[in-house]
Amino acid sequence: MDDPLAWLAETARDRRAAGLRRVLSPRDVVEPLVDLASNDYLGLARDPRVVEGAVAAARTWGAGSTGSRLVTGSTRLHAELEADLADFVGAPDALVFSSGYTANLGAVTALSGRGAVVVSDVAAHASLVDAARLSRARVVVGRCAVPSEVDAVLADAPETRRLVVTDGVDSVDGGLAPLVELHAVCRARGALLLVDDAHGLGVRGPAGAGLVAEAGLAAEPDVVTTATLSKSLGSQGGVVLGSDAVIAHLVDAARAFIFDTGLAPTSVGAALAALGVLRAEPDRVTALHHAAATVAASARSAAPTLGVAEPTAAMVPVVLGEPDLAVAARDACADAGLRAGCFRPPSVPEGTSRLRLTARADLSADDLALVDRVLHEVLGPIVGGSPARSARPGMASWTEQY
Template identity: 85%
Template sequence: MNDPLAWLDETAQDRRAAGLRRSLTPREVVEPLVDLASNDYLGLARDPRVVEGAVEATRTWGAGSTGSRLVTGTTRLHAALEEELAAFCGAEAALVFSSGYTANLGAVTALSGRGAVVVSDVAAHASLVDAARLSRARVVVSRCSVPAEVDAVLAEAPETRRVVVTDGVDSVDGGLAPLGELAAVCRARGAVLLVDDAHGLGVRGPASRPGAGLVAEAGLMRERGVVVTATLSKSLGSQGGVVLGDADVIAHLIDAARSFIFDTALAPAAAGAAQAALGVLRDEPERVAALHAAAASVAASARAAASWAGVAEPTAAMVPVVLGEPELATAARDACAEAGLRAGCFRPPSVPEGTSRLRLTARADLGADDLALVDRVLAEVLPAVRGTALTG
């Protein structure tokens, strides 16, 4: 018999030859590495208050949520978390999902569908891309960083139901979407603006509510037709996703979002941890400023060590250092790890060909010793990797 999966070996060999083979590396409970690869931006994943929130929720509600949100999965804890998230971010209502991925799937598909058009940013996160594909709407890829291009697409679109989807903070380079201009275009063209604020929640926000997100910072959280998705697994150090918006939008998602209706609800432990983390963020807004200070320090170290990479001043938690080919990025990542620093490594398809990079993510709890080690390791590793590339 022919092996129906024989193609897997050839595919794996091609990936290995291109430097794109991936593997899973389990973390230990205690590690000596300074971590600049995680998305734990506010340093809350191991905060005792957040851990206790998870433990107490488990003691109260059990290990699992026992069903979908529409059957038995919605507890008083879920409802309280939604109320607190909506109040903190400034939205009318919120709906918690089991992950940020499913939140995007549910929101995009339920707000579009057959006969609609989805204008998707060229750099949109994979979950937004998949949601657009699954929506059965006509999909047009555009540059949301250039609102005039989105306006031109909408001006020519025959569909009356229109959805524009974009990340608020780019997950790779930390660039900020021009939300005010995009909202004006959507307002004029009768389109919904759906913003994935996964990397903005806990990182950006108005002066009165640091960490409430980029959409809140832009003053658009109560704008009719603006819908926000976010994750609870980054700044809040837990797990899960949320959609924020008008009450009638949330009601529609409960009726129509398949990734909400047919998915088991977020586990109580995750909901309890997210609620506790949100409480810490409310009580300690200075964590947001500490995060930005740490990001600026990391960027300064990277800029000094890799002047050719054009490291920009960060606007969020991430500091990208573009190295070029996948092998260079993986070599830099491995050398950093050997020297005591964990760095994120992004290769195609996460980034375009020829732009493989380290993505260094700052945290609010990085101390002076941690930042000194970052400076020392980057000064040693990045020039060495660059030299290898030039001589190789």
């Protein structure tokens, strides 16, 4: 009989030949590298107050939540976090999930379904893509960054239940969705707008309340926001924010909520503490943007031909082209003392493999000086006279896919 796993070896060879093989690299407790690869944008993951929030929650509530949220997995601590998150963002209500991924799965599938249409951005995060696939709705994929195109799709859609989904801040290049214009189109066409603000919470908006709050849309009844607690808040978990009616529906219908074990109390306690730090120290958001601008200036100086743009969020994309070039740059940075993110297909389109440098609010002047030195040492020899590349190449017209 044929080996049912023989195809795995062939697939692995193909990935290796294309420069797309991935390996796990466990970190040590003490990191010798300056970290520009993590999503710990505000530097709170190891903040003593956040760690103590996790420890105190473990002592009070135990290590695990003991069940799904509808059985024994909801504690008073979960309710406190939901109320605090809704108040901070300016939304009517909130529901905490075990991850940002499950928050997107739960929200998209529960708010669409058979007989609905989901209009999804071509660059949407994988969790939104998977949610659309699971929704059983008709899915149309294209450019939510161009609201007039969304309007045209909705105008032709026969479905009365309509959901438009997009990232607020693009997770790879930091591009900002035109939320005000997009919401106007959705309202005119009777569509619900769902915005994944994972990379906007703690980064954009008043005191870090997020891009949806910055656009003045957090309290609108036809806007739903999702976010993760594992980036700016340095913890773990996800949240959906929206109207009371939306949250009540998710409790009844979101399978990723109903059938999943509740978020561990340690993560809830850490997120609550991190939110308290952010409220007390909003200057962390300013420090983050200063660090991102400094990193971008260093990359631009080191490789002028790459056209590194001024950042609008925490990430600074340095597009190099082919996967092996991006891997070589990442490894050279590590050898010189800098940990850089490396994004290759399918995380990014073909021909746009890159370093993704993510700034943090707690980077010191010495850290930024090392970043500048390493980027000049690494990018110049690797890039040479290569022409500038676009972080987001031209996208195809609207298509039904997924």
